[in-house]
Amino acid sequence: MAGGTHAYQTCGCGGRVPADSGLHHKWWQRGAGPGSRGPATLTFWSVGADENAQAFQAAADLYKQSHPDTTIKVQAISWDDGHAKVLTAATSKSGPDIISGGMSWGIEFGELGGMLDLNDRDIADVKSKTRPEVMKAITSPDGSVYGVSMDNAFYLLYYRPDLLAKAGISGPPKTWDELFTALDKLKAAGIKTPMVENFGTFEWLPWFNWLKQAGGSLYADDCSKATIDSDQAVLATTNWARQYTKYGVPKAATDAGAGLAKGEYGMAIDGSWVVSGLDSGHPEIKGKWKVAPLPSGPAGAGTFVGGRIVGVMSYTKYPKAAVDFIKWLYSDDAIKKLQTEVFNKEGALYLSPRPELVDSLNTTDDVKAALKTTMETVTGPPNCKGWELSGADVTKKLQSVVNDGVDPKKALSEAATIMNNNLK
Amino acid sequence: MPGYAMLVPFAVLFIVFLVWPLLNSLWFAFTNYNGVKPPQWVGLDNFQRLWFEDERFRKAIANSFIYVVAAVTLTTVLSLVLAVAFRGTSWRDRIMRTLFFLPAVTSTIAVALIWRWIFSVEEFGLANTVIGWFGIERVQWLASPGWTIPILVLMAVWGGCGYGMVIFVAGINAIPEEHYESARLDGANGWQQFWYITLPQLKPVTTYVVITGLISAFQLFEAIYIIFRAVSSVGGVQDSGLMLVPYLYDMGFTKFQLGYASAIAWTLFIIIFVVSMIQIRVTRALKEL
Numbered sequence: 001m002a003g004g005t006h007a008y009q010t011c012g013c014g015g016r017v018p019a020d021s022g023l024h025h026k027w028w029q030r031g032a033g034p035g036s037r038g039p040a041t042l043t044f045w046s047v048g049a050d051e052n053a054q055a056f057q058a059a060a061d062l063y064k065q066s067h068p069d070t071t072i073k074v075q076a077i078s079w080d081d082g083h084a085k086v087l088t089a090a091t092s093k094s095g096p097d098i099i100s101g102g103m104s105w106g107i108e109f110g111e112l113g114g115m116l117d118l119n120d121r122d123i124a125d126v127k128s129k130t131r132p133e134v135m136k137a138i139t140s141p142d143g144s145v146y147g148v149s150m151d152n153a154f155y156l157l158y159y160r161p162d163l164l165a166k167a168g169i170s171g172p173p174k175t176w177d178e179l180f181t182a183l184d185k186l187k188a189a190g191i192k193t194p195m196v197e198n199f200g201t202f203e204w205l206p207w208f209n210w211l212k213q214a215g216g217s218l219y220a221d222d223c224s225k226a227t228i229d230s231d232q233a234v235l236a237t238t239n240w241a242r243q244y245t246k247y248g249v250p251k252a253a254t255d256a257g258a259g260l261a262k263g264e265y266g267m268a269i270d271g272s273w274v275v276s277g278l279d280s281g282h283p284e285i286k287g288k289w290k291v292a293p294l295p296s297g298p299a300g301a302g303t304f305v306g307g308r309i310v311g312v313m314s315y316t317k318y319p320k321a322a323v324d325f326i327k328w329l330y331s332d333d334a335i336k337k338l339q340t341e342v343f344n345k346e347g348a349l350y351l352s353p354r355p356e357l358v359d360s361l362n363t364t365d366d367v368k369a370a371l372k373t374t375m376e377t378v379t380g381p382p383n384c385k386g387w388e389l390s391g392a393d394v395t396k397k398l399q400s401v402v403n404d405g406v407d408p409k410k411a412l413s414e415a416a417t418i419m420n421n422n423l424k
Numbered sequence: 425m426p427g428y429a430m431l432v433p434f435a436v437l438f439i440v441f442l443v444w445p446l447l448n449s450l451w452f453a454f455t456n457y458n459g460v461k462p463p464q465w466v467g468l469d470n471f472q473r474l475w476f477e478d479e480r481f482r483k484a485i486a487n488s489f490i491y492v493v494a495a496v497t498l499t500t501v502l503s504l505v506l507a508v509a510f511r512g513t514s515w516r517d518r519i520m521r522t523l524f525f526l527p528a529v530t531s532t533i534a535v536a537l538i539w540r541w542i543f544s545v546e547e548f549g550l551a552n553t554v555i556g557w558f559g560i561e562r563v564q565w566l567a568s569p570g571w572t573i574p575i576l577v578l579m580a581v582w583g584g585c586g587y588g589m590v591i592f593v594a595g596i597n598a599i600p601e602e603h604y605e606s607a608r609l610d611g612a613n614g615w616q617q618f619w620y621i622t623l624p625q626l627k628p629v630t631t632y633v634v635i636t637g638l639i640s641a642f643q644l645f646e647a648i649y650i651i652f653r654a655v656s657s658v659g660g661v662q663d664s665g666l667m668l669v670p671y672l673y674d675m676g677f678t679k680f681q682l683g684y685a686s687a688i689a690w691t692l693f694i695i696i697f698v699v700s701m702i703q704i705r706v707t708r709a710l711k712e713l
Contacts, residue, residue: 391657
């Protein structure tokens with residue numbers, strides 16, 4: 001420290017050492033720094049609603065009961081500017097100790113040097129509890145894990161059984177063929193917008209569901225090349241585009257709940273978070289809507305899974321305490337607390353990375369069944385190099401199929417070229 | 425000395441919060457910098473990639489110029505028309521001026537959200553409701569690339585003409601009344617008075633309105649960011665609304681290419697500087713005719 005003074009910090013070795021001594025560096029590396037033995041106060045930036053942050057604060061308070069030396073202060077940051085805020089924190093090396101964020105944020109900020117590789121912190125138990133598809137999506141190509149799954153979000157099919165019955169449809173469509181038949185019948189029954197598709201509307205995200213259902217993939221398993229121009233991808237793109245061009249599915253995000261409540265939409269493909277807000281937001285259709293897994297394609301069922309990761313910023317003074325808390329978030333106690341608090345505070349369902357705990361959610365058996373079935377077929381975003389750069393360009397190529405009538409094969413070939421260039 | 429001492433607080437703030445960040449940004453423009461790892465000097469690579477290889481940048485430039493020309497021209501013309509129509513001191517003129525000026529003092533975010541509602545594809549979207557009265561099919565306004573720039577221009581004209589009008593009213597009221605009296609004595613009609621007296625006398629005001637309009641039009645961000653987020657990532661569907669500042673934001677804060685984003689920022693500065701210089705020179709040349 002300047003001026004010949006030393007800042008003293010408590011170390012795990014029973015005494016005090018100057019912060020700028022070599023000793024400080026050594027026990028830091030071992031993860032036995034401040035917070036391991038002495039009191040530590042950590043800041044946790046939770047991206048999302050204030051109510052969600054309050055639920056995590058309640059969980060953090062529960063954690064403190066068994067870890068009295070560690071205080072976690074949870075602060076909400078919005079999705080709109082959260083990405084830029086975390087980047088600013090990583091740049092300035094000041095800010096939160098723990099962050100949650102989009103599924104890709106761990107790899108993004110980790111590769112920048114902004115987050116800790118949790119592999120060095122004994123997260124084997126966490127890995128074993130997470131679905132392999134989710135784990136793959138949040139693992140960097142070099143094997144680093146900068147953030148572990150905090151919650152999951154995936155697509156579900158919401159529908160109004162009464163409207164479907166009125167149009168002569170016996171139940172939710174289970175296959176692509178049944179889906180298009182249902183869309184035809186709903187239109188014939190006078191429903192102008194037979195279906196809406198939210199959660200990355202008109203972007204690559206919902207298209208990814210079709211890709212999986214057709215048996216396609218974005219990249220080869222070893223990330224050696226893009227496989228987006230396969231025959232399966234062409235089939236997926238053709239059918240994905242058909243819903244917009246033939247059936248008038250909106251290309252802009254809509255309020256699925258309001259549309260279903262008013263009877264303007266017969267079906268809605270939307271995020272799993274919608275399931276908890278339908279009854280509270282639209283009590284007039286309580287008991288009149290249902291939810292089902294997405295229709296299957298020729299290769300079976302398939303659903304994109306997103307959600308939030310939680311990780312530790314690289315500059316934190318309390319790496320051990322931060323990682324301990326993250327590991328605790330996977331415990332039965334933590335998940336049950338979060339399920340209760342998230343429901344009480346924001347009326348939402350907390351879909352933890354542990355699918356076996358769906359049964360303890362505060363919802364109906366039908367919803368639990370749909371959630372469990374869907375979770376068995378989820379696939380996360382690719383973790384291959386350059387995907388973050390390629391995603392927007394791939395979306396544009398897909399949009400050109402719908403807006404400009406470009407041949408799907410040509411559009412996907414161009415997308416493959418972009419992805420392969422970014423792989424280098 | 426006391427006089428200079430009084431300037432110190434301003435000078436410190438000016439240097440710390442303007443000069444230093446500007447110089448830093450110029451330095452970053454010649455580096456590969458992701459915000460976390462130290463910048464690496466790459467010379468002119470960022471500018472070479474930007475000007476000769478980057479298709480998105482070309483799209484952003486083209487969109488920006490189309491938008492700027494359309495928005496600034498229409499805003500200036502409409503501002504002048506409104507100023508001529510409501511330049512008086514009657515209550516009617518004052519109320520009308522207030523009404524047209526209101527968008528200029530309204531939060532951009534609030535205004536953008538209202539426009540998003542107007543062009544929503546859902547049943548409650550105002551634009552679709554209105555065309556529905558005439559039996560026209562619903563249009564997916566925000567998801568149709570062809571509508572992106574017209575919608576942005578409409579917003580710019582609606583939001584900007586009140587501000588321009590106030591400037592023009594000040595300019596018109598500063599023209600000596602004797603010019604009009606002489607013209608009337610010579611038999612000039614209203615149009616001739618406008619064309620031969622008002623318009624030439626307003627050249628400096630017009631230059632000001634056009635240049636400030638150009639600068640703000642080139643810097644368009646919030647409208648695109650807020651309105652088109654409902655349909656696509658930054659830039660709207662198929663980059664139909666991608667302009668320079670949204671592109672800068674995308675490269676800097678989404679893709680972490682802060683060096684490249686700095687190069688975009690300096691390119692934007694050069695464009696605005698050159699266009700403004702041309703505008704000033706043209707106006708000066710016209711004045712000397």
